[in-house]
Amino acid sequence: RKEVEQDPGPFNVPEGATVAFNCTYSNSASQSFFWYRQDCRKEPKLLMSVYSSGNEDGRFTAQLNRASQYISLLIRDSKLSDSATYLCVVISYNQGGKLIFGQGTELSVKP
Amino acid sequence: NAGVTQTPKFQVLKTGQSMTLQCAQDMNHEYMSWYRQDPGMGLRLIHYSVGAGITDQGEVPNGYNVSRSTTEDFPLRLLSAAPSQTSVYFCASRTPSLNTEAFFGQGTRLTVV
Numbered sequence: 393r394k395e396v397e398q399d400p401g402p403f404n405v406p407e408g409a410t411v412a413f414n415c416t417y418s419n420s421a422s423q424s425f426f427w428y429r430q431d432c433r434k435e436p437k438l439l440m441s442v443y444s445s446g447n448e449d450g451r452f453t454a455q456l457n458r459a460s461q462y463i464s465l466l467i468r469d470s471k472l473s474d475s476a477t478y479l480c481v482v483i484s485y486n487q488g489g490k491l492i493f494g495q496g497t498e499l500s501v502k503p
Numbered sequence: 504n505a506g507v508t509q510t511p512k513f514q515v516l517k518t519g520q521s522m523t524l525q526c527a528q529d530m531n532h533e534y535m536s537w538y539r540q541d542p543g544m545g546l547r548l549i550h551y552s553v554g555a556g557i558t559d560q561g562e563v564p565n566g567y568n569v570s571r572s573t574t575e576d577f578p579l580r581l582l583s584a585a586p587s588q589t590s591v592y593f594c595a596s597r598t599p600s601l602n603t604e605a606f607f608g609q610g611t612r613l614t615v616v
Contacts, residue, residue, distance in 0.1 A: 433610075435608060490561065491605055493545045
């Protein structure tokens with residue numbers, strides 16, 4: 393079992409739709425959580441950190457459930473420009489602070 | 504703002520050749536890492552470093568060496584290239600702090616024939 397797991401998709405949604413991605417992690421010592429965005433054949437870039445109380449950035453909402461060891465990303469009012477791969481990233485400090493990536497979830501927003 | 508600079512962007516190697524992928528950052532970040540990305544696999548950690556003179560293995564270290572003689576540079580060496588090392592390679596750097604953003608280079612697309 394991978395340490396960080398995501399549904400690879402692809403998720404194909406129409407413009408304006410709401411879409412949610414989930415990610416589970418297996419290391420209970422995980423301490424920091426992030427969503428990164430990766431456009432086709434480019435480097436990953438930070439979308440948002442995920443805080444215990446949940447956090448929102450415009451159309452994007454991230455949630456963390458430590459008891460169940462999963463994090464989620466909700467995208468409201470999807471835009472064509474949201475089409476990308478979304479990577480769940482975890483840092484566990486009993487592993488020397490390494491970033492551990494999920495395999496990514498591909499999103500395609502259609503007109 | 505250079506950030507993380509990787510060279511080369513593209514490379515074709517013959518089986519058995521060796522080469523070094525360069526990575527340099529100008530943000531004075533202590534932590535640097537190398538990842539490879541294959542279709543459907545996400546980013547897998549090859550080697551990482553928490554500071555000059557300190558390196559450690561990641562998930563897929565076989566066939567690769569690293570060194571960290573300065574804070575700025577973290578080269579990745581392929582000792583004897585194999586077709587299984589055909590991949591996209593990303594270098595990343597960040598500070599050790601919690602909730603800190605990792606910055607990535609633009610990637611190196613390597614094909615081994």
